[in-house]
Amino acid sequence: MYRADISGREEGSTMLEIPILGLLSEAPMHGYELRKRLSALLGTFRAFSYGSLYPSLRRLQEAGWIDEEDVPIEEPAGGFGTRSRRGKRVYRLTAEGKEHFAALLAEVGPDAYDDEGFGTRLAFFAQTRSDIRLQILEGRKQRMTEQADGMRSSLARTRERLDRYTLQLQEHGLESADREVRWLNELIETERRGPNPSP
Template sequence: MSKRSDLLDFALLGLLHEGPAHGYQLRSRLNEALGAFRALSYGTLYPALSGLLDRGLIAQSTATGKPVTAAKSAGRNRIVYEITAAGKETFEDAARRIDTAAYEDDGFGVRLAFFGRTEADVRLRILEGRRSRVEEQLEIVRANSSRSRERLDSWTTALQRHGEESTEREVRWLTELIDAERRHPTDPGPQP
């Protein structure tokens, strides 16, 4: 299974942990809230849901509460998905897991979206890992900029500076989140 597929499963279980939803709602919420899935097609979504169904991590019914097999013969009813006990356990295990994917761009955004269901020590380790990864990227950007600055036109130089400033901003933001987490580990998170 690919990292993106694992990430999609985690995101779907996380969304269904909040309550039942049908495919259109899940796709919309993934597209709106989780940048990693902005271009998610139904051709990707429904096979992922099918895999979660096959593994017993989610269940399905119709909006009217009828079993899906009975609803198909009565006409087209919207299928609603909900997380099972096994799905909740799988989601909670994944939320506790810390691996390099949790620090990467797509993985970090998805994990951050579900920090409300993540233990404080895990949140802190993921934030610190992400900051370390972004600091490494910043050093690379700075080194590349200083080596090539004389050869570039003003537009390309401005673009490089923008990238450097954006990365510096992310390091500052992550540092603020880490500091807040250390001060108040039971706090539900930063205020909007």
Template structure:
């Protein structure tokens, strides 16, 4: 079974469009999830190996035909049937921990390949998670206020504001998703950028 972690999921999603080699995967991961969260090769390559061993990917040595007599050492990774099945499974399941910061971002970046119902489920799950955070933080703000530390209080106030902002963002997306579902149930990706 080998649980699908966030990184594996991101790789599955990335390789689904076209075979890629490790170096490219790392760059795209950096581009999609934010460049400052770039991940090291020391994480990536072992993960790719594991996924090949698990039968989710195949490693293809560059084809030595036609155009390119160059570049021998590159290894392109492509989805196997199992890998495709696993990806489809994850894409429709709003899986185990899709509400964590990282997992949510990965899931969201794949919304273009996700059906509307699952998109909605993920957005709502994330919203619920943030709402929980919201009242945990406001509860602890009370306690901090009692201990008269203005800077700590300010830190919490700002944290709260950030979470509130994210909730508002989700509400917009959810609203958008719902109205799109009422009209037609296409998989079109058209998030509002007003």
């Protein structure tokens, strides 16, 4: 699933690039703050690995999309009221990084429709063009409709052979898929009406 392309980026790493660049487009952050924000942002959609953050930051820095600087911070040094200074590494988006982030948001492929990709893209919909948002929502709706249809068909064939717990689990999965399709239909309808729909 992961392979390096000619730019040196691993396929699949885009889904971590988007939230890192997106958060840094809001404000420069040090690593710990960025890690907390990413965990809160992605926690619903993926098991965010802290070990993947700093290699990703290094790749983005090598590509010229972010840079870093040590910002001195004053802290109390002890009981004598003196203060010591230590550096804190702060990451910020470069001009090239802003362009790259905009280009990533404009890309639409199959990974934008899966659970992780869709959740990541949805988190930055406010910064995404309306036509791209609509494409992603339509693609996700098709993916979830096919998934729900497959589950419904499988359930119809195997219902009599399932124990009640497995049956309840599969019915719950089908209900969740159907509920997401309804939600996506609402989002698509709102998107088509535009930013200022009439009452």
